[in-house]
Amino acid sequence: MPLFKDVKKPIIKTTAPAGGQISPLRPLYVPKTPPCIGNCPSGADIRGWLTLIAQAEAYGRTPEQAYEMAWRAIVERNPFPAVCGRVCPHPCEDNCNRSGKDGAVAVNALERYIGDLAIARNLSLSRTTEERFPEKVAVVGAGPAGLSCAYQLARRGYAVTVFEAFSQPGGMLRYGIPRYRLPRDVLDAEIQRILDLGVELKLRVVVGKEISIEDLRRDYQAVFVGIGAHKGIQLRVPGEDAANVFTGTEFLNRVNSGESVDVGARALVIGGGDTAIDAARVSRRLGAEVTILYRRTRAEMPAIAPEIEGALEEGVRIEFLAAPVEILTANGVATGVRAIRMELGAPDASGRPRPVPKPGSEFDLDASTVIAAISQEPDFEGLGALREGKEWIKVNEWGATGDDALYAGGDDVELGLVSIAVAQGRFAADAIDARFRGKTLAKPQLPPPVAAEKVKLDWYKESPRRERAHVPVEQRDLEAEVELGLTDEQAQAEAKRCLSCGMCMDCETCWMYCTNSCFVKLPKGEHYRVKLELCNGCKKCAEACPCGFIDLI
DSSP: OOSBOOOOOOOOOOOOOTTSOOOSOOEEEOOOBOHHHHTOTTOOOHHHHHHHHHTTTTTTOOHHHHHHHHHHHHHTTOSOHHHHHHHOOOGGGTTOGGGGTTOOOOHHHHHHHHHHHHHHTTOOOOOSOSOOOSOEEEEEOOSHHHHHHHHHHHTTTOEEEEEOSSSSSOTHHHHTSOTTTSOHHHHHHHHHHHHTTTOEEEOSOOBTTTBOHHHHHHHOSEEEEOOOOOEEOOOOSTTTTSTTEEEHHHHHHHHHTTOOOOOOSEEEEEOSSHHHHHHHHHHHHTTOEEEEEOSSOGGGOOSOHHHHHHHHHTTOEEEOSEEEEEEEEETTEEEEEEEEEEEEEEEOTTSSEEEEEOTTOOEEEEOSEEEEOSOEEOOOTTOGGGSSTTSOOOOOTTSBOSSTTEEEOSTTTSOOOHHHHHHHHHHHHHHHHHHHHTOOOOOOOOOOBOOGGGSOGGGBOOOOOOOOOBOOGGGOOSSSOSBOOOOHHHHHHHHTTOOOTTSOOOOOHHHHHOSSOOEEEOSTTTOEEEOGGGOOOOOHHHHHOTTSOEEEO
């Protein structure tokens, strides 16, 4: 399928002043940052790996070669493409310039496709050097932040030991996300690649109990703390100490650890985030009728929109503008929840409307299980010295604490996306490596963003977004993955929908439109050179460039 449609050259009428010069302006190729890269918390070169696939044939590469090149480009910064391709809410797609035409490019689906392909082909992560350095690093917590830090340090030649309190690695990826969203064989495969670089993993070791941070600081030249936030926040209402009342993280941890949890006939979940939605959908799979209580409206729900849709498809009921005031109990067992109606007031610190109780609007709901999924926090037992008062761990932009040998990242710093945790682990690894090797730290500066009006949407061929298929509701259980991957044909077509905003894609438009032969084709990958001595400033090239790569100066 052709990537672009044929476009007729417009008739551009100009009046040349004396001497034949039309304008003092001259074209300059200026790379720009597309919205996808600008919105990716991990800073992935999304446009780069998409165009590697889209231009494979033009550059003499097979699709298989292009996919491996794309995978290697992704894992330079993120060793979890198959995981993130399933659980990341993909903010990279939110402002995609293609949205103004026929839908954003399905970056997340393509990332999963590439990640799955790499697992199927058993591709290995590569080192940046074969040199081995004497410094040793301890990583506390085998979640996405800790494993990202370990990966980046191991590939640079450092000995890394990861200490994990649970019986298996993965952190919240394993113990907080249900298997129907993230199959464990996918998670295990991407973790094993990191371990294959020589990372040592010590399981069932609780730092702060069996071993102290001080011990690690004595035996290792740097320590990264990524303990996550596995401790659920209490509702602080009467009756929540009943045996069948769980926090969201506790409930999901038990189910994901393989425990048998009897939720009974009616489960009541309190909260509106991803943990609440996951707990509701898991409870539904365990046989319960499920109601979610959320104190705001759907517009304010922080959960991923497709997950909310999935819960509704599966029969989960959501009671909006309602909050619990008491857990109703009988003989120490929760039998229901007394709730109160809310109305939205002025915005609070989160920027969302503040829910305000409506006096006299209380009502009761029956429940055999109550799951409070309102938020979570790190468990600092034995690690209190890492905190500043009631604050969580405080770090700078590189993950460094006040102690120059101690770093942190992930949810123990601030609750965030998996992609944020991965980036924080990488930044800390950069800082640790720089301290060991005496390097100067500097984050890459992104070029200016490409303005939406610089992209000529009409130039690109119409091509609808390829959506992932879903398993029918009646076939869904705790194990079966709900969202399926793209087919080979869909992946090829979807990659070609990338507009290459702000970067040359060898479309030849500038070369074709120039009447003075100012543009010289360079070897593939080097794009074009401008012979400014031949340019009369007619501006046709910049006006016709579909991706906004050319500026006039």
